[in-house]
Amino acid sequence: MRLAAALLIVVTALTTSGCVVASPDADTYADAAASTLGTAASEVATVEDLLRLLESHKIFSPTVVAQLRYSEDTLAKASQSFGSLNPPPSQDKLDQEVSQLLDDAESLLGDARVAVHRDEKASYSDIADDLRSLATQLQDLEKSAS
Numbered sequence: 001m002r003l004a005a006a007l008l009i010v011v012t013a014l015t016t017s018g019c020v021v022a023s024p025d026a027d028t029y030a031d032a033a034a035s036t037l038g039t040a041a042s043e044v045a046t047v048e049d050l051l052r053l054l055e056s057h058k059i060f061s062p063t064v065v066a067q068l069r070y071s072e073d074t075l076a077k078a079s080q081s082f083g084s085l086n087p088p089p090s091q092d093k094l095d096q097e098v099s100q101l102l103d104d105a106e107s108l109l110g111d112a113r114v115a116v117h118r119d120e121k122a123s124y125s126d127i128a129d130d131l132r133s134l135a136t137q138l139q140d141l142e143k144s145a146s
Contacts, residue, residue, distance in 0.1 A: 023086040030091065030145045033098045036082040037142035040105045041135050043071040047112050048131035054116065055124040061116060068113045075105055094145060101138055108134060 024032065050067055053059040079102040087095040108131055115123045 022084065024088070026088045026090050029085060029087055030094065032082060032085060033091075033094055034142050034146035036078050037098060037101070037138050037145065039078040040075055040102055041138035041142060043075045044105050044108070044131050044135045044138060047071050047109055048128045048135065051112055051116075051124045051128040051131070055121060055128070061119075064116055065113070068109065068116060072106070072109050072113065075102070075109060078102075079106060097141055098145075101134070101141060104134055105138065 047068060050059065050064045054061065054064050082098065082102070108127065111123075112127050112131070114120075115127055
């Protein structure tokens with residue numbers, strides 16, 4: 001019994017030891033920013049694709065709603081995790097850029113969810129275009145941060 005408890009503690013310690021410290025150095029912070037931006041770009045692109053499929057009647061609305069919720073949750077967790085980091089002074093500009101893009105992404109995903117729930121088909125294309133533009137910005141910043 002004690003061996004099992006000790007093993008559980010060791011496994012827990014090993015699985016959580018890969019976390020980024022709250023005050024990382026500049027390189028680690030940039031890596032965390034790039035990873036977060038990659039996650040955000042992926043979720044934004046997914047929602048863009050879903051809106052375009054929904055607009056062309058190639059997917060059902062309940063499927064889109066479920067994925068929208070998942071994408072919003074994933075983005076929120078990534079944003080919260082990144083926001084909990086203390087940027088080194090040399091990374092203040094990157095922090096501001098990433099934070100703004102993450103805010104924009106969360107807002108647009110929320111707009112997409114509301115439009116789908118309200119069945120506002122006329123707005124799908126405009127929101128999808130905005131998502132595509134934002135995905136490009138996220139990817140560009142991800143490349144420059146890594």
